[in-house]
Amino acid sequence: MKSLKFIVFITIMGAFTMMQAQNLPTGNAWAVTQNKDVTVHTYMSPASMFANTSHVIELKNELFIVDGQFFAPYALELKKFTDSFGKPVTRIYISHDHPDHYIGFGDAFPDVKVYALAETKASIEQNGQSVLEQRQAQFGPMIATKLNKPSVIQQPGAETIGNVKFIFEKSVNNESAVSLVIKLPELGVYIAQDIVYNKIHLFIEGDTKGWEKAIRKITKEKAYKIVLSGHGKEGGKNLLKENLDYLAFVNKTISGSKNKSAYKEVIMKQYPDYAGEQLIDIYLNYYLKPKHWIK
Numbered sequence: 310m311k312s313l314k315f316i317v318f319i320t321i322m323g324a325f326t327m328m329q330a331q332n333l334p335t336g337n338a339w340a341v342t343q344n345k346d347v348t349v350h351t352y353m354s355p356a357s358m359f360a361n362t363s364h365v366i367e368l369k370n371e372l373f374i375v376d377g378q379f380f381a382p383y384a385l386e387l388k389k390f391t392d393s394f395g396k397p398v399t400r401i402y403i404s405h406d407h408p409d410h411y412i413g414f415g416d417a418f419p420d421v422k423v424y425a426l427a428e429t430k431a432s433i434e435q436n437g438q439s440v441l442e443q444r445q446a447q448f449g450p451m452i453a454t455k456l457n458k459p460s461v462i463q464q465p466g467a468e469t470i471g472n473v474k475f476i477f478e479k480s481v482n483n484e485s486a487v488s489l490v491i492k493l494p495e496l497g498v499y500i501a502q503d504i505v506y507n508k509i510h511l512f513i514e515g516d517t518k519g520w521e522k523a524i525r526k527i528t529k530e531k532a533y534k535i536v537l538s539g540h541g542k543e544g545g546k547n548l549l550k551e552n553l554d555y556l557a558f559v560n561k562t563i564s565g566s567k568n569k570s571a572y573k574e575v576i577m578k579q580y581p582d583y584a585g586e587q588l589i590d591i592y593l594n595y596y597l598k599p600k601h602w603i604k
C-alpha cells in the first residue's frame with residue numbers, strides 16, 4: 310500500500326480514528342518453516358487492518374524482523390511475540406518506504422538497529438518524520454509517538470549470519486519504486502513483501518509492467534518454494550500466478566470500464582473474498598487516473 314498523502318486516509322479510513330486500543334481486533338502469528346539453524350515466523354495484523362506482515366527470522370541467539378507494521382498497537386503485539394522467544398531482536402529490515410512498513414514500531418522497538426537499502430534510508434530520512442506527524446494528527450494513539458529510522462545501509466549481496474545464508478537484492482519499479490528482497494536459499498524462502506499480496510486487493514497506481522516483471526522473476530527462481538508476502542499469508546508459486554492474473558484482470562478492467570464505480574464493481578465481483586476494499590477506494594480517489602475514464 311502506498312500513500313504519502315495523508316489526506317487520502319482522512320476520508321476513507323476515518324473509522325479507524327474512532328477505534329480504541331481495547332476494541333481492536335488482534336493479529337496472528339505462526340511459524341512458516343525451519344531447519345536446524347533458523348525458523349521463520351510471521352506476525353500479521355488482522356485482515357480488516359490490511360493484513361500487514363512482519364516476519365521474524367529466529368536464529369540461534371537472536372531475532373531479525375522484516376517490516377514493522379503501520380499501527381502502533383500491532384507493533385506492540387509483535388513485540389510481545391518476539392519477547393516470547395527469550396532472544397534479543399538485533400535487526401529490523403525495512404523492505405520499502407511505504408508507511409505501512411516503517412512507521413509502526415518506533416515505540417515498540419526504539420533501540421533496535423534498522424537496516425534498509427540506501428534509497429529507502431534516504432527517503433525515510435527525508436519524509437519519515439512528516440509522514441509520521443500526519444498520521445499522528447489523523448489517528449492519534451493508533452500511531453507510534455516516534456520513528457526508529459534506518460541507520461544501516463543494506464547493500465545487495467550474500468551474507469552468512471549465524472550459520473544461515475541470506476541473499477539481499479534490490480528490486481525496482483514493482484509495487485514501489487525500490488524494494489529490498491531477502492532470500493533464504495537453504496529454506497527456499499523468498500521474502501517478497503509488497504511485490505506479492507495474498508487475498509488482499511493489490512494497490513494499483515497505474516502501469517503495472519514493472520510489477521509483473523518482478524513477479525515473473527520470482528517464478529523463475531526454482532529454488533524458492535515459499536513466498537512471503539507484505540499483505541497476507543505466505544504462499545507457494547501459485548500465489549505468483551494469482552497476482553499476475555489479478556494484475557491482468559485489473560488492466561483489462563481499466564480498459565473496459567468508463568469510470569471508477571464501474572471499475573470497482575467489476576473488481577469486487579471478480580474477487581469477492583479479498584480483503585482491503587479500502588485500498589481500492591484510496592487508489593481510485595487519489596492515484597489511478599486512466600485518461601479515458603469519465604470523471
Ligand SMILES: [Zn+2]
Binds near residue numbers: 407410503539
Ligand atoms: Zn504495504
